[in-house]
Amino acid sequence: MSSTHSFRRRRAALLLIILSLSMGVSSCASSGKKAVRDDAGNELSLIEETAHGLFYSPESDDGVRDMIRILSQEFENQEQRITELFNYHSDKKTVIHVYAEVSQFYDVVGRVTEGTYDLDDNTIKIYTPLNLSSPSVRSEYVFQLIHEFVHSVIQQINSKIGQVKWLDEGTAYYASGQLEAELKSPTRHPVFPDFEQVASPSFFDVFNQSAYFYSGTIVKFITDKYGQESLNKVIRNPDHFEELLNVSFQTFYEEWKAWSNHSLMSIVKENFSG
Numbered sequence: 606m607s608s609t610h611s612f613r614r615r616r617a618a619l620l621l622i623i624l625s626l627s628m629g630v631s632s633c634a635s636s637g638k639k640a641v642r643d644d645a646g647n648e649l650s651l652i653e654e655t656a657h658g659l660f661y662s663p664e665s666d667d668g669v670r671d672m673i674r675i676l677s678q679e680f681e682n683q684e685q686r687i688t689e690l691f692n693y694h695s696d697k698k699t700v701i702h703v704y705a706e707v708s709q710f711y712d713v714v715g716r717v718t719e720g721t722y723d724l725d726d727n728t729i730k731i732y733t734p735l736n737l738s739s740p741s742v743r744s745e746y747v748f749q750l751i752h753e754f755v756h757s758v759i760q761q762i763n764s765k766i767g768q769v770k771w772l773d774e775g776t777a778y779y780a781s782g783q784l785e786a787e788l789k790s791p792t793r794h795p796v797f798p799d800f801e802q803v804a805s806p807s808f809f810d811v812f813n814q815s816a817y818f819y820s821g822t823i824v825k826f827i828t829d830k831y832g833q834e835s836l837n838k839v840i841r842n843p844d845h846f847e848e849l850l851n852v853s854f855q856t857f858y859e860e861w862k863a864w865s866n867h868s869l870m871s872i873v874k875e876n877f878s879g
Contacts, residue, residue: 775820784821
């Protein structure tokens with residue numbers, strides 16, 4: 606009896622050890638995804654994991670969870686469209702840091718913006734308010750998320766694309782759907798930029814938000830005239846722009862300007878003909 610009892614105790618102890626070890630391994634595995642730190646040292650918890658994304662936030666209350674649930678659903682709705690558009694594939698999930706406090710977000714990214722993508726840590730960082738009940742507000746911040754996702758895709762395709770700002774920002778503005786939405790609005794932009802202004806490093810400083818619009822129309826013109834595959838080639842080799850499109854920059858500019866005055870104005874007139 607004592608021998609049997611001793612055996613049972615040893616077996617029970619062994620089972621407890623195995624169970625303890627397995628729980629420890631499980632805890633370590635899950636904790637690897639549950640908390641990260643941002644550039645400001647804030648601890649962020651994993652709020653939502655989807656098929657292609659990991660959504661972190663420094664807050665985890667119900668309001669934040671509801672907001673991130675909306676963002677994550679919209680992200681999944683468009684993820685395949687974007688990756689297929691640019692012939693891109695990754696086995697890694699996109700990491701997204703979401704901040705509901707704008708001052709905290711500015712502190713983290715170090716400037717006034719609503720979103721950014723950091724190639725160094727391969728992370729999208731966005732500000733999004735808790736209340737997305739208004740369709741216009743929801744669209745604005747969903748656009749921002751997809752805009753930054755496009756940046757993440759094309760900059761992972763070519764890490765130097767960020768140095769060609771009109772192409773980097775124009776592609777994000779076009780592929781996110783922001784350009785299409787703006788063409789349906791009565792937005793007014795300054796005088797059409799000349800060739801030197803578009804080519805200048807100060808283009809975005811001088812034209813501000815309008816630079817995103819005009820850069821987006823350049824990308825739309827490339828896809829309309831030369832095709833999406835040509836845009837993908839330019840993204841991968843922007844230094845060979847003229848060779849890939851078989852056109853000089855100056856001639857391309859003149860063609861884009863003429864196309865804009867005709868095609869874009871037709872779209873605007875059609876949207877507001879009523």
